[in-house]
Amino acid sequence: MKKYRIKMLTPFQKDMKNIVEFIEQRDGLTVAQKQIEDIRQAVEKLEYFPDRGNPLETKSGKAARYIIVDSYKVFYVVYNEHVSLQRVIHMRRNFKF
Secondary structure (H helix, E strand, O other): OOOOEEEEOHHHHHHHHHHHHHHHHHHOHHHHHHHHHHHHHHHHHOOOOHHHOEEEEOOOOOEEEEEEEOOEEEEEEEOOOEEEEEEEEEOOOOOOO
């Protein structure tokens, strides 16, 4: 079984930081850490199953996918050797990838 490398782009990393800060202020550090761990575990599964997410047509025409983790959508693009994590956005936000 092929294993893909996971690359976290800067916007994805910033989104994760913002999620931690927002949840920590609202619900505490333990809840924030649990949410990040849930996202991390879901992302790890993409190493072996990158096509498990829902296909998505982007504005640029790039073939992207997304997975849902709790109330968040994780947007990513699959390449030959790696999975590029693009963004992680709360589902209440009106976000077009």
